[in-house]
Amino acid sequence: MEPVYRWPQPLLQVDDLRTYFYTRRGVVKAVDGVSFSVAPGETLGIVGESGSGKTMTSLSLLRLVPQPGGKIVGGKILFEGVDLLQLSEEEMREYRGSKISMILQDPMASLNPVYTIGEQVAEPLRQHQHLAGKTLWDQVTEALRLLRIPSPRERLENYPHQMSGGMRQRVVGGIAISCRPKLIIADEPTTALDATIQAQYLALLKDLQRQTNVAMIFVSHDFGIVARMCDRVAVMYAGKIVETATVRELFSNPQHPYTIGLVNSVPRLDRKVERLASIEGQPPALLNLPPGCRFAPRCYAVFDRCHVAEPPSIEAAPEHFAACWRVA
Amino acid sequence: MGRQLVIRLIQTVVSLLGMSLLVFVLVRVSGDPVDLMRTSTTTEAEIANIRVQWGLDKSYPEQYWLFVSGMAQGDLGKSLIQQRPVMTMIGEALPVSLSLDGLAFVLGIGLALVLGVLAATKRDTWLDNGVKFLAILGQAAPSFWVGIVAIYIFAVYWHWLPTSGMGGPEYFVLPVLVLAFSLMPGMMRLVRSSMLDVLGSEYVKLARIKGLPERTVIWKHALRNALIAPLTAAGAIFAGLITGGVILETVFAWPGVGRLLVTAVSGRDFPVVQGITMMVAVVVLVINLLVDIAYAYVDPRIRT
Amino acid sequence: MDVALGRPELVVEAGAARSQRRWDIFLQLNFCLPAAMLLLLVVSAIFATQLAPYDPLHTSLTERLRPPAFAGGTQAHLLGTDKLGRDVLSRIIFGSRVSLTVSLVVILITASIGTALGILGGYLGGWVDGLLMRITDISLAFPGILIALLLAVTLGPSLTTVVLAISLLGWAPYARLIRGEVLKLRTADFVLQARIMGCSSLRIMVTHIFPNIVNPLLILATLSVGLIILLESTLSFLGAGIPPPIATWGSMVSDGRSLIDTAWWISFFPGLAIGLVVLSGNFLGDWLRDRLDPRLRQI
Numbered sequence: 015m016e017p018v019y020r021w022p023q024p025l026l027q028v029d030d031l032r033t034y035f036y037t038r039r040g041v042v043k044a045v046d047g048v049s050f051s052v053a054p055g056e057t058l059g060i061v062g063e064s065g066s067g068k069t070m071t072s073l074s075l076l077r078l079v080p081q082p083g084g085k086i087v088g089g090k091i092l093f094e095g096v097d098l099l100q101l102s103e104e105e106m107r108e109y110r111g112s113k114i115s116m117i118l119q120d121p122m123a124s125l126n127p128v129y130t131i132g133e134q135v136a137e138p139l140r141q142h143q144h145l146a147g148k149t150l151w152d153q154v155t156e157a158l159r160l161l162r163i164p165s166p167r168e169r170l171e172n173y174p175h176q177m178s179g180g181m182r183q184r185v186v187g188g189i190a191i192s193c194r195p196k197l198i199i200a201d202e203p204t205t206a207l208d209a210t211i212q213a214q215y216l217a218l219l220k221d222l223q224r225q226t227n228v229a230m231i232f233v234s235h236d237f238g239i240v241a242r243m244c245d246r247v248a249v250m251y252a253g254k255i256v257e258t259a260t261v262r263e264l265f266s267n268p269q270h271p272y273t274i275g276l277v278n279s280v281p282r283l284d285r286k287v288e289r290l291a292s293i294e295g296q297p298p299a300l301l302n303l304p305p306g307c308r309f310a311p312r313c314y315a316v317f318d319r320c321h322v323a324e325p326p327s328i329e330a331a332p333e334h335f336a337a338c339w340r341v342a
Numbered sequence: 343m344g345r346q347l348v349i350r351l352i353q354t355v356v357s358l359l360g361m362s363l364l365v366f367v368l369v370r371v372s373g374d375p376v377d378l379m380r381t382s383t384t385t386e387a388e389i390a391n392i393r394v395q396w397g398l399d400k401s402y403p404e405q406y407w408l409f410v411s412g413m414a415q416g417d418l419g420k421s422l423i424q425q426r427p428v429m430t431m432i433g434e435a436l437p438v439s440l441s442l443d444g445l446a447f448v449l450g451i452g453l454a455l456v457l458g459v460l461a462a463t464k465r466d467t468w469l470d471n472g473v474k475f476l477a478i479l480g481q482a483a484p485s486f487w488v489g490i491v492a493i494y495i496f497a498v499y500w501h502w503l504p505t506s507g508m509g510g511p512e513y514f515v516l517p518v519l520v521l522a523f524s525l526m527p528g529m530m531r532l533v534r535s536s537m538l539d540v541l542g543s544e545y546v547k548l549a550r551i552k553g554l555p556e557r558t559v560i561w562k563h564a565l566r567n568a569l570i571a572p573l574t575a576a577g578a579i580f581a582g583l584i585t586g587g588v589i590l591e592t593v594f595a596w597p598g599v600g601r602l603l604v605t606a607v608s609g610r611d612f613p614v615v616q617g618i619t620m621m622v623a624v625v626v627l628v629i630n631l632l633v634d635i636a637y638a639y640v641d642p643r644i645r646t
Numbered sequence: 647m648d649v650a651l652g653r654p655e656l657v658v659e660a661g662a663a664r665s666q667r668r669w670d671i672f673l674q675l676n677f678c679l680p681a682a683m684l685l686l687l688v689v690s691a692i693f694a695t696q697l698a699p700y701d702p703l704h705t706s707l708t709e710r711l712r713p714p715a716f717a718g719g720t721q722a723h724l725l726g727t728d729k730l731g732r733d734v735l736s737r738i739i740f741g742s743r744v745s746l747t748v749s750l751v752v753i754l755i756t757a758s759i760g761t762a763l764g765i766l767g768g769y770l771g772g773w774v775d776g777l778l779m780r781i782t783d784i785s786l787a788f789p790g791i792l793i794a795l796l797l798a799v800t801l802g803p804s805l806t807t808v809v810l811a812i813s814l815l816g817w818a819p820y821a822r823l824i825r826g827e828v829l830k831l832r833t834a835d836f837v838l839q840a841r842i843m844g845c846s847s848l849r850i851m852v853t854h855i856f857p858n859i860v861n862p863l864l865i866l867a868t869l870s871v872g873l874i875i876l877l878e879s880t881l882s883f884l885g886a887g888i889p890p891p892i893a894t895w896g897s898m899v900s901d902g903r904s905l906i907d908t909a910w911w912i913s914f915f916p917g918l919a920i921g922l923v924v925l926s927g928n929f930l931g932d933w934l935r936d937r938l939d940p941r942l943r944q945i
Contacts, residue, residue, distance in 0.1 A: 078550055082466070110553030118551075123544035128566050128642055138552040173642045189552065357784050368793075369800055378800060482925035484876055486883050487899055487917030490906055494914075498907045505907070577787030584789040585880075592884060593903065607795045608885045615799045619792045630787050 023095060024051035025196055025229050026075075031089035033067075033074045042300045044070040046253040048089075049327070052197065057223065057230040059244030059261070061237055061276070065297050067253040068233045072199045075231075076114060077106050094196070112142035115190040119202040121182035125174035131185045132170030135192055142193050157192040158185070160225065162218055180211040184218070191222060199231045204239065216243055237280050241265065249273050252298055252308040255327070259334040269336035271313045307339070315340050350634055354627050361623040362413070365616060366406055374398075378612040379422060418617030423609050428617035432599060438508065439598035443587045445518045450525035451579075457526075458533025459568075462541060463560060473530065480527035485586055489520045489593040506595040517594045524586045529572060529579055536571040540564045570641050576633045577626075584622060676933045680926035684871075687923055690742040698736035699724075702893045706731035711909050726911040728901060734911060737893035738919050744894045745923065748808060749874045753867050755813045760820025761863060765855065767821065768828025769847065778825070782818045790815030791880065798886035808887050812877050816870065823866055827859045861938045869931035872924035879920050895920050 033045035045067045052058045062068045073079050074086050077098065091098040093114065098106060115138075118124040125134060135154045139145045145153060151170070158166035161184040174182055183203060190198050200219065204212040220243065223230060234240050240247055240261075247264050249257040249272065257270040268274045275293040295312040298304075306321040307313070313320065319339045327335045369375050379392050393399060400408075412419075418428040461473040496516060497505040503512055540546060541564055549563045550556075588600030595601070599618060606614035638644045690697060709731040713719040719726055725734040767778035794811035801807045831837060831854075840850050881887040882896025890897060895916040902912030 076551060078547065107553045107555065110551055112553060116548075116551045118544055118548060120544060124548045126545040126549070126563055126567065128640070129563075137549075137554060141552065141554055141558075175643050186548075189548070353780065357780070360781075360784070361788075364793075365796065368796060371800075478925070478928065482872065482928055483921045484879055484883075484896075484899075484917060484924075486880065486896075487913070487920065490899065490903060490913045490917065494906050494910050498910070577783070581787055581789040585791045588789075588791060589880060589884070603792070603795060604884050607799050610799060612799050615796055619796050622789065622792055626788055627784075630783075 025054045025056075025094065026052040026231075027090075027092040028071075028075070029090040029092070031071065031074055031091065032087045033070050033079055034085055034087050035083045036085065037083055037301075040301045043253050043303070044084075044300060045074060048250070048253075048255050050248050050255060050258060052229050052231060054196065055223070055227045055229055056246065057232055057244045059232045059234065059240035059247040060250055061234060061240050061247060062250035063235060063297055065252075065300070066250040068235075068250050069201055071250070072116065072201050072231060072233050075199060076110055076116060078110075108142070111138040111195075112193040113195050114197045114199070115193070115195040117183075117186050117190050117198060117200040117203045120206045121179060121186050122174065122206075124186055125182060127174055130171050130173055131177070132172075135185065135188050138189065138193050153192065154188075157188040160191055160222060161185070161187045163188070179207055180215060183207060183211075183215060187219070187222070191226065191228070194226060195228060197229045197231065199233065201233045202235070203232075205234075205236075212239075219243070237276050241280070249276065252303070253300060254308065254324075254337065256309065256338070257334075257336045258327075259331075263331065263334050267331065267334070269330045269334070269341050270309075270338045271315050271340070272309050273336075307337075346638070347635070350631055354631050357627055358623060359410070361627075362410055362620060363406070365619060365623075366409055369612075369616065378610075413620055418620065419613035421606070421614050422611045423606075423614075428614050431602060431614065432618060432621060435597060435599045435602045438596055439587055439591065439600060441514075442517055442521065442591065442596060442598060443583055445514065446521035446525065446586070447583055449518060450522035450583075451529060453522065454526045454529035455533055458530045459537055459560070459565065461530075461534045462537035462568075465538065473534070477527035477531050480523055485520060485524040486589050486593050488523065489516070489590055492516050492520055493593075506593075508596050517590050517596065520593075521583075521586045521590050525579065525582055528575070528582065532572040532575055533568065537564060537568040539571075540568040543567070566640070570637070573633065573637050573640060576636075577630045580629050580633075581626065584626070674933070676929060680929040680933070683922055683926035684930065687742050687746060687926075690739045691746040694740050694743055698733075698739040700733040700736040702732060702737040702740040703891050704732060711905070713909070714911050714915075717911070725915050726909070728898070728912045729905060729909070732893075734898070734915055737898060738895065738916055741893045741895045741898065741916065741919070744805075744888060744892065745875050745878060745920075748805070748812065748878045749871050751809050752812045752816055752874050753870055755809070756816035756870070757820055757863065757867055759813075760817040761824050761859070763817070764821040764824025765828055765859075768825035769832060769850075769855065775825070778821065782821050782825075785815065785818040786822075790877075791884075794877075794881055795884070795886050798881070803886055803889045805888055808878060808881055811881065812874055815877070816874065819870075820863070820866060823862055824859055827862055828855055831855050831858055865931055865935045865938060868927060868934055870927075872927035872931075875920060875923055875927070 028051065029049050031045055031048045032043070035042040035044055048067070048071055050058065050060075060068045060071060070079065070084075075091060075098070077086065079086060086099060089099070093109070098109065101109075125131065132151070132154055135157055136150055139150055139153050143153075154170065155166045158169065163169060163181060163184050169177075174185070177185070183206075187203075203219070204215050207215060216239065219230070222228070230243075232240060232243050244261055246258065246260050248255045249264075249270065251272050257264065257268070257273045259267075264273065265277055268277050272293070279292055293312060298308055298311065304310075304321075306323060307316075307325055310316050310320040317339070325337045325339045325341075327337045328341045330336050330341045369378070376389060376392060376398065379389075398405065416429055418432070420427055421431060424431065457473050457476075461470040464470055493505050493516065496503045503516055507513060541560075545567075546559060546564055549559045554563075584600075587598065588603060590596075591598040591600035592604050603615060603618050605611075606618075706727075709723070709727050710729055712723050712727040714726040714734075715721050715724045717726075723733050723735070725738070727733055728737075763778055767775040790811070793814055794808075797807050797811045797814075801810075837850060837854055840854055845853075878887060879894070879896030879899070882894040883900045885897075885900065887896055888894050898916035899913045899920075902909065902914070902916075905912055
């Protein structure tokens with residue numbers, strides 16, 4: 015496939031991605047026209063509530079949308095210039111685990127209980143780089159070492175249930191980094207960990223990035239974590255991206271009412287607040303959405319136009335986009 | 343792990359003793375056990391002999407001890423009808439039963455595994471629905487009836503196969519198939535549902551994320567975990583095998599342990615029935631022990 | 647900056663719509679067919695004397711081995727006659743009595759004992775529970791047919807023997823199921839609440855735990871019908887069931903075995919009856935499970 019952009023090009027360019035679910039009760043538009051990009055070595059955060067479509071977006075990038083019922087119905091996913099949605103299944107499989115990798119939320123569930131952790135880290139190496147023997151196990155040990163797992167060689171024979179939660183998540187990280195992918199998608203990687211371990215793990219991921227220059231997409235519902243970890247942030251709501259900006263820009267100058275609500279809801283030690291702010295209401299059910307902006311029912315700044323048409327993504331400031339009629 | 347093995351062994355022995363106690367009690371609960379040993383030709387002298395042999399004039403604990411120690415030495419009594427040691431009779435009939443049960447087991451479980459996995463991976467397709475339909479039929483139809491219908495269709499109507507008896511390969515076809523067919527549904531449903539559970543798990547998702555070929559995802563990652571649940575049902579499946587074997591040996595007139603048992607029941611040949619029951623108890627408990635060991639091997643969470 | 651309110655939309659289901667769904671039950675084939683079949687069973691059993699065209703024990707040397715009406719026989723014997731000239735249809739109708747009686751009695755016995763033991767084991771835990779589990783495991787792993795045959799030999803074949811034998815095999819699934827449910831409930835908050843308020847263990851078991859296990863119990867009972875009838879007919883087939891000349895489906899199949907080449911109908915129709923009743927019981931049980939507690943699904 016011919017690359018579409020000229021150098022310098024983003025590592026990943028997603029254009030108008032649509033992933034729908036066909037259920038007995040109708041079509042659920044889980045991801046409905048999502049566009050963003052990730053530069054090499056950059057960390058993009060995707061923030062949103064449960065049901066905003068952030069996990070479906072990350073699964074769509076790997077074309078692992080849950081069957082039956084789920085389908086990527088439109089858009090482009092350009093990775094290093096190649097549209098992943100045009101590839102055959104075999105070609106796509108070559109990308110998975112080797113060029114793009116993923117860290118899932120629950121380390122106990124993502125590791126197969128009947129195989130050793132060494133074997134599970136070795137698998138992608140065997141599959142994509144066709145390593146064997148000493149070279150293979152050296153690479154496995156190296157991957158575990160990058161994740162700061164102590165005495166990695168001795169741990170190769172361990173089973174997942176013999177390790178603590180934090181260690182297991184490091185193993186999952188090791189699996190992700192083993193083939194030195196260009197992009198790692200981390201889907202709520204610390205949600206299942208203890209609060210004390212969370213900070214440790216996040217620091218580890220940051221360090222890993224520094225050492226290997228891997229780009230990251232960090233998916234989370236926790237705005238605070240995203241603020242710490244990411245260079246740029248995309249805020250998702252009801253299947254659409256409502257705002258995209260650098261972290262600094264987003265926090266100092268949020269444009270979309272939803273983002274404003276989120277920013278205000280993060281507890282801060284440097285400001286005195288009487289009550290924690292929250293956003294009233296619930297995200298909409300994704301079946302039979304009413305016309306107009308999806309956030310309108312909960313929006314404090316809503317006016318007539320919001321109920322009529324969906325706002326496009328408007329550039330509020332350089333490299334700062336918000337999908338809100340207020341910004342226009 | 344070794345400690346657990348010893349515990350299981352002790353449990354097995356205790357269970358065996360429990361079984362023997364149950365049999366002991368059941369036999370005496372209906373009255374004087376001597377009545378069970380009477381045939382039309384038994385003389386009073388023989389009756390007296392039996393009383394001494396069984397220690398029926400002694401206390402219950404002593405009788406029980408005689409009972410258990412006799413069996414431990416391989417003495418299962420003598421058939422009333424054939425006047426031969428029960429153990430010998432079982433020994434003669436065993437190879438017949440083993441060949442039928444063994445073949446049916448391999449066929450039935452093999453099919454159950456393949457069909458169960460296929461149904462789970464191709465969910466809601468015609469294959470899946472066909473498999474489910476087959477399972478429902480297999481569990482509802484009594485195996486003796488299926489056997490008889492099969493005999494009618496294949497042996498009487500079409501004259502392809504013999505109606506009964508043992509002999510060359512053509513005599514094996516119907517009995518083995520029908521027995522396998524009776525075993526298959528239960529196992530197949532289990533494999534299918536277990537596989538469905540596993541296919542939805544996070545580690546299978548991760549295996550796909552790693553870019554492993556679908557073949558590897560299913561046979562290496564999914565199946566190994568999916569087999570854990572059906573393995574726990576292996577004991578019940580084995581019981582079904584034995585039951586099915588008894589029934590089908592009767593239908594197809596195979597001279598196996600099952601037929602021996604049934605003939606003994608209708609002929610009121612009590613020692614044979616008791617002897618076979620105890621022997622089967624031993625076999626079942628041993629098999630269950632082996633299954634537990636296999637279970638520990640398959641699931642490392644048990645081992646360590 | 648303050649964030650103002652937005653009202654979420656509420657969806658209210660109209661009362662009329664809900665009662666409409668109650669009648670939809672009869673549209674579900676999954677319920678209608680098996681329920682009708684089982685109803686037929688009950689009706690046959692109760693009104694056997696009125697429904698059956700002949701006395702099931704009435705033998706007739708002239709009417710021996712007549713084929714069914716649609717296969718060369720006469721209207722007089724719709725499903726043919728056996729080697730003693732007895733009408734097959736009548737015997738099947740009367741055979742339903744045996745099947746139904748055995749099923750009901752056995753379900754009552756096994757459900758009561760199994761539930762009691764399950765509640766005890768699940769609630770009390772400790773060595774009581776351990777022992778119970780051990781016995782249950784063995785009971786499930788042992789080919790019960792052997793115990794049944796042993797009983798047949800020692801006690802002689804009769805209705806009592808059959809009921810006793812099947813009951814001995816049948817209590818274990820109830821015990822295991824109920825124990826599982828009790829274990830889940832025991833740690834539930836409302837039980838803790840009751841203990842804080844000073845309820846005795848017995849009271850908790852009766853008023854709190856029991857109502858929550860009624861559903862799984864009902865489902866298992868319905869599914870048991872099929873198994874019990876299969877067991878009863880197997881015992882009859884092997885000659886360890888209710889002795890002749892009383893008509894039981896299993897013994898009818900057995901009688902027809904030797905005549906399979908000349909009179910296939912003697913074995914065929916009783917076996918078909920068994921299969922249909924068992925199938926209906928299974929379907930109904932599955933339907934019940936889907937309605938009451940989909941968590942228990944196995945397929």
